[in-house]
Amino acid sequence: MSVPAVVLNNGVEIPQLGFGVFQVDPEATKEATLTALDVGYRHIDTAQMYGNERGVGEAVKASGLAREDVFVTSKLDNDVHAPDDALKAFDRSLDELGFDYLDLFLIHWPMPWIDVDYVDTWNALEEIYASGRARAIGVSNFHEHHLRRLLDEADVVPAVNQIEIHPYMSQDELRTVDAEHGIATQAWSPIAQGLVLDNPVIAEIAAAIDKTPAQVVLRWHLQRGDIVFPKSVTRSRVEENLAVFDFELTAHDMASVSGLNADRRLGPDPDQTS
Numbered sequence: 001m002s003v004p005a006v007v008l009n010n011g012v013e014i015p016q017l018g019f020g021v022f023q024v025d026p027e028a029t030k031e032a033t034l035t036a037l038d039v040g041y042r043h044i045d046t047a048q049m050y051g052n053e054r055g056v057g058e059a060v061k062a063s064g065l066a067r068e069d070v071f072v073t074s075k076l077d078n079d080v081h082a083p084d085d086a087l088k089a090f091d092r093s094l095d096e097l098g099f100d101y102l103d104l105f106l107i108h109w110p111m112p113w114i115d116v117d118y119v120d121t122w123n124a125l126e127e128i129y130a131s132g133r134a135r136a137i138g139v140s141n142f143h144e145h146h147l148r149r150l151l152d153e154a155d156v157v158p159a160v161n162q163i164e165i166h167p168y169m170s171q172d173e174l175r176t177v178d179a180e181h182g183i184a185t186q187a188w189s190p191i192a193q194g195l196v197l198d199n200p201v202i203a204e205i206a207a208a209i210d211k212t213p214a215q216v217v218l219r220w221h222l223q224r225g226d227i228v229f230p231k232s233v234t235r236s237r238v239e240e241n242l243a244v245f246d247f248e249l250t251a252h253d254m255a256s257v258s259g260l261n262a263d264r265r266l267g268p269d270p271d272q273t274s
């Protein structure tokens with residue numbers, strides 16, 4: 001199953017659908033990632049915070065695939081925002097993964113209340129990017145006002161903004177801001193950790209087109225143009241989540257799913273400490 005690519009603002013291509021490993025036990029990550037690679041995924045989303053970069057790297061090696069055939073993202077942890085700490089933490093990520101470069105490296109959260117300015121942290125990521133050890137750099141959980149500071153004060157425009165998006169939190173305004181600046185939007189928790197799957201509107205569309213609720217929701221994201229990386233440690237679901245490129249939702253079904261928005265976050269607001 002071939003996954004279409006999104007071309008980032010620096011020309012780097014990223015598969016539009018990947019595999020997320022948040023909450024995959026570090027001991028189980030190699031096997032889960034190997035399953036995803038075996039099923040056909042070529043894009044893995046991890047983070048320093050998840051504690052499982054090593055398993056991702058081991059799986060990429062054990063898969064027999066060429067390093068350049070798998071797109072791997074990691075994210076800077078919240079306690080290493082000071083520029084020197086960020087540079088060292090990036091090196092640790094490469095060590096854990098056993099790679100000599102990352103495809104994409106993100107600031108995980110802006111953390112505006114700490115005594116390090118995220119623009120300074122971004123400057124450290126720019127240095128990593130200039131060294132060639134990250135093919136692209138970006139941010140995660142940035143609101144419009146955080147993005148504006150980078151756009152006004154830094155040189156490199158983030159390649160992506162990875163934010164919480166699912167049918168209950170559709171983020172249309174921020175997605176528009178991202179697009180206006182050539183920043184690709186990545187949708188985290190794309191199926192709301194399973195919460196949206198028993199919604200009757202989604203279940204009805206799924207039944208009518210003989211697809212599963214997860215496939216309907218993932219297709220909704222893809223047709224909006226966002227990048228997704230659903231997580232599952234269940235092989236049948238890993239297969240199901242990739243089998244979303246042989247059908248399309250109608251404009252009516254797209255509007256019905258979009259109509260479920262309730263601005264309902266599962267995770268924290270990036271501007272609030274809890």
Ligand SMILES: NC(=O)C1=CN([C@@H]2O[C@H](COP(=O)(O)OP(=O)(O)OC[C@H]3O[C@@H](n4cnc5c(N)ncnc54)[C@H](OP(=O)(O)O)[C@@H]3O)[C@@H](O)[C@H]2O)C=CC1
Nearest residue numbers: 020021022045188189190191192193214230231232233234
């Ligand atoms: N930047 C950030 O701040 C954040 C980034 N992320 C990224 O986004 C990725 C995805 O988000 P995540 O929070 O994991 O949640 P998801 O929305 O991907 O949902 C994962 C949950 O849904 C279940 N599931 C997966 N597929 C199916 C299916 N087809 N049918 C029914 N249930 C299914 C999984 O169960 P099971 O595994 O048991 O099969 C798991 O419990 C993360 O892994 C991470 O990479 C996530 C949160 C924050």
Ligand SMILES: O=C1CO[C@H](CO)[C@@H](O)[C@@H]1O
Nearest residue numbers: 022047049108266267268
């Ligand atoms: O990536 C992540 C996984 O989920 C955590 C809990 O919501 C987030 O804080 C984090 O950003």
